[in-house]
Amino acid sequence: MQVIEFVIAYGPWAWVVAGLVLLALELVAPGGILVWMGISAVVTGLIALFQAPPWPVQWLIFGVLSLVSIFVWLRWSKDRKETSDRPLLNRRAEQLAGQEAVLDQPISHGFGRVVLGDTVWRVSGPDLPVGQRVRITGSQGNVLTVEPVSG
Known part of the structure; x- marks a missing residue:
């Protein structure tokens, strides 16, 4: 009251x-x-x-x-659509698209590993040997999709 x-x-x-x-x-x-x-x-x-x-x-x-x-x-x-000057912030896998790396573990049965900076990434792509240079083409979750770099 x-x-x-x-x-x-x-x-x-x-x-x-x-x-x-x-x-x-x-x-x-x-x-x-x-x-x-x-x-x-x-x-x-x-x-x-x-x-x-x-x-x-x-x-x-x-x-x-x-x-x-x-x-x-x-x-x-x-x-309202949110726009950002850094649309890939907190999307580490998507930020890596276009970069090249060397396979640390061969891609067999569709999956392998690369080391980028201080992080080990799981990659998917065609079967390739260790040491093959690959280009990151995208990602599916935390798995990077790669293709071999020729030359």
């Missing part, structure tokens, strides 16, 4: 304080939902400050603003 007494005592400022609390909670638990509820609460407080509608109408304003803003944000963020 203390919350209701606080809201009645401070009126529109209770909405602003609640909005700021929701915005602060968004920093602790990010997800995007609380920010829109916080903004809706602040807007409801500003409306209540200048118009002073009854409490049920204020809750209706808050609810509608929250639902509409969250719905719009979810639709917009779902349709």
Whole structure:
């Protein structure tokens, strides 16, 4: 009951304080939902400050603003394509495409191994002997696909 007494005592400022609390909670638990509820609460407080509608109408304003803003944000963020200046970040196998390496273990029955830097990679391709120079053409998960380098 203390919350209701606080809201009645401070009126529109209770909405602003609640909005700021929701915005602060968004920093602790990010997800995007609380920010829109916080903004809706602040807007409801500003409306209540200048118009002073009854409490049920204020809750209706808050609810509608929250639902509409969250719905719009979810639709917009779902349709938005994320672009990156480093699209292969955290895709080590895909970054290796086009590089050449020497087989450390022969490819037999479709699989072998190469050493690139400090990592041993499993490779797939045609059967080839140890020491054969290969070019990485792509990857399937953590298995690099290779082809022999001629010449």
